Amino acid sequence: MPLLLTLNAGSSSIKFSLTALPEGSLGSALQGGLPAPLAHGQVSGIGGAAARLSIESSTHSKQQHTLPGADATRSGHEQALAAVLHWLEQNLPEQKVELVSHRVVHGGVHYAQPVRIDAPVLAQLEALAPLAPLHQPHNLAGIRSAMAAFGQALQVACFDTAFHRQHPFVADTFALPRRFYDAGVRRYGFHGLSYAYIARALQQQWPALHQGRVIVAHLGNGASMCALRHGVSIDSSMGFTALDGLPMGTRCGQIDPGVLLYLLTEKGYSPAQLTELLYQQSGLKGMSGLSNDVRELLQSAQPEAAQALDYFVARCKREIGALSASLGGLDALVFTGGIGENAVAIRERILQELGWIGIDSDAQANAHACAGRGGPISRAGSRVTVLVLPTDEERMLAEHALALWQAD
Incomplete structure (x- = not known):
């Protein structure tokens, strides 16, 4: 059974979800709505004295684990990602992750839609790290960890800035010489995955x-x-x-x-x-x-x-x-x-x-x-x-990745 993994690495937490996808019917899964996740959870308190991993799954009761503080070789986010991947290996060893959807905070001027991650895309996202130093490095760490753990999976980047890319010029610019705007010094806006979910919830409800x-x-x-x-x-x-x-x-x-x-x-x-x-x-x-x-x-x-x-x-x-x-x-x-x-x-x-x-x-x-x-x-x-209205960025990550897979 193929699995979809979402990774949402924030400034002090990592949220994730794991959803089973019917083999050979991704299009119908998208039309009929995603099934409930097999597991979802988060690592909270990253950067504090002791981060906590909380997981709920359909086959296991709710679990909580205290993680050790960051050591000299790995950051708190790296240890948190390792803990999430270790749980997946231990509890779902027979399942195969074929699709991974990543929240990426900054997409710059080039990325207004979710995109398949390859080496050139990863290099461009790394170049944007100075524009989101509290988030982008952790987003990229999640991508690298997932690529190493699930080498055959399709890796998809979904951007927080994408939702705001149609802003009118007056909401998109600073009062600087025009050459800076043309070079990408603009008002991008963030939290776009959350806003996209809320906009759709409003449309439905x-x-x-x-x-x-x-x-x-x-x-x-x-x-x-x-x-x-x-x-x-x-x-x-x-x-x-x-x-x-x-x-x-x-x-x-x-x-x-x-x-x-x-x-x-x-x-x-x-x-x-x-x-x-x-x-x-x-x-x-x-x-x-x-x-x-x-x-x-x-x-x-x-x-x-x-x-x-x-x-x-x-x-x-x-x-x-x-x-x-x-x-x-x-x-x-x-x-x-x-x-x-x-x-x-x-x-x-x-x-x-x-x-x-x-x-x-x-x-x-x-x-x-x-x-x-x-x-x-x-x-x-x-x-x-x-x-x-409760938001659900993981839901948007999953749906964006499925749509890209279906388009391919």
């Missing part, structure tokens, strides 16, 4: 909203917002890299470029030190001096923790206003991602004082919309509908 003006807030360790019109991305909070826009777990979000010039020229920061500061030591972690985990910050009595969350909430409100202006109004706001789906208190605080834009939230509905339970969290009479 809320078709009237899908045809309107929607802001999707993908809030997690990485956070961004996207403006959709008729299900198509027309603007995003993220730009050239995954640093821009909202503050994140360890990333700064929007910052005056003059600050960076000051740190380089007056404080003696090297490019490597600046990269470490902006990607690894800023955001909620840097502001609080405590953690990048919203759950820990909500439980903390330290004033710095509260201030970090205040800033996060304020920037979310500001971005909702900005993207509403890009859309010319707002019909729906959708929360998704780890924070967006589960952090009731953060959603409540973001929605406070947004009555001016037409949002009338329902505190009781908001309190119950967590742990995978989505749905509306606005009152029936609210002019703007507010929803919580």
Whole structure:
């Protein structure tokens, strides 16, 4: 029985799923919908004291394993990938992985669709690593590990930037000389696999909203917002890299470029030190001096923790206003991602004082919309509908790969 493996290597986690495909009937499998995964799970807490591997499968009860910290020879992500592959070898030894779909954060100007991975493609993706240093190297590590483990499998890259490639020029450019835009210095936008899933979920479950003006807030360790019109991305909070826009777990979000010039020229920061500061030591972690985990910050009595969350909430409100202006109004706001789906208190605080834009939230509905339970969290009479919708990037990875295989 052929298997489809999806690998989604993020900044602090690796998610995966494994799906059985009927032999000789990939086209019908695609038309009839994918079967439920044989197994799915994630390695969370990568980079911390001890990462955890959690797996649910149709033949095994839910399993959890604590992984050792990164050693001198392998990074935390490399060890996490090795743990996932080891589980597959031990628990599904008779199955053959024939298709592997990888999330790749940055596709640059060349990749607006999923693509078969070969040596030239891999080289181009490696050249884009400086534009997504927190993600692209881990995405590429997953590709190399899968290519070594499943040498005969078709390897497919699916890009987070692809969903935003039809942005109008004003949402795609910076106010720099045109030669930089022509060379690829553009506002790409990210989290595209998540936004594609939410756009389709709206089309299926809320078709009237899908045809309107929607802001999707993908809030997690990485956070961004996207403006959709008729299900198509027309603007995003993220730009050239995954640093821009909202503050994140360890990333700064929007910052005056003059600050960076000051740190380089007056404080003696090297490019490597600046990269470490902006990607690894800023955001909620840097502001609080405590953690990048919203759950820990909500439980903390330290004033710095509260201030970090205040800033996060304020920037979310500001971005909702900005993207509403890009859309010319707002019909729906959708929360998704780890924070967006589960952090009731953060959603409540973001929605406070947004009555001016037409949002009338329902505190009781908001309190119950967590742990995978989505749905509306606005009152029936609210002019703007507010929803919580769980995202499924692995589903999009699987479907994109199947479509490419079928096209071949």
